[in-house]
Amino acid sequence: MTEPKTILDPAQAKMDKAIEFLVEALASVRAGKASTNLLNGITVDYYGNPTPVSQVASVTVPDARTVLIQPWEKNLIGAIEKAILVANIGLTPSNNGEHIRLNIPPLTEERRKELVKQIKSEAETARISIRNIRRDAVEAFKKAQKEGMPEDMAKDGEDSSQKLTDKYMKKVDELFAAKEAEIMTV
Known part of the structure; x- marks a missing residue:
C-alpha cells in the first residue's frame, strides 16, 4: 500500500x-540597484571555453549604482567588455585599462x-x-x-x-x- x-x-x-x-x-531582474547578479549568464571566451565573468574576474559592488569588474588577467578586459555589450543588459561598460565599471542609471x-x-x-x-x-x-x-x-x-x-x-x-x-x-x- x-x-x-x-x-x-x-x-x-x-x-x-x-x-x-x-x-x-x-x-x-534589475531593480535600479547594482548587484553582482546582473552578470549571471554572461560568459567570456577564456582560452576557447565560454566561462562566466565571475570566474575570470572579481565582481564587486562598491556603491548602490556601480558594479566593478576587475579581471584577473588584463588581456581579458576587452573580451569582458564585449561580452557585456553582446549580452544586451542595457548597460554600457567603461574601462580604464585595469577594471570595468558599470554605472546603473536610475529607473x-x-x-x-x-x-x-x-x-x-x-x-x-x-x-x-x-x-x-x-x-x-x-x-x-x-x-x-x-x-x-x-x-x-x-x-x-x-x-x-x-x-x-x-x-x-x-x-x-x-x-x-x-x-x-x-x-x-x-
Missing part, C-alpha cells in the same frame, strides 16, 4: 524547486512598471507550476485509492497537498511583493 508521504514528499521537493527558480528569476517610472509586469509573469509561472504539482499529487492519491489505499487516507492526502500548495502560494506572493516594493522604491 502506498503511504501518503511517498506522494507528498516528492510534491514538496518539486514545489521547493519552483520557489528556487522564482528566486533566481527575480534576482536577475524611470515607465521602466519600473515594465519590470513589475515582468516579475508578475515570473510569479504567475511559479503559481502555475505549483498548481500542476498539486494536481499531479491529487491524481496520485486517487490512483492509490483505486489500488487499495483507504478512502479517508487518500482524502487526508489530498487535503495535505492542498495545504502544501497554499503554503507555497503564500511564499510566491511574499517574494513577489518584496521584489515589487524593491522595484517601485525610488
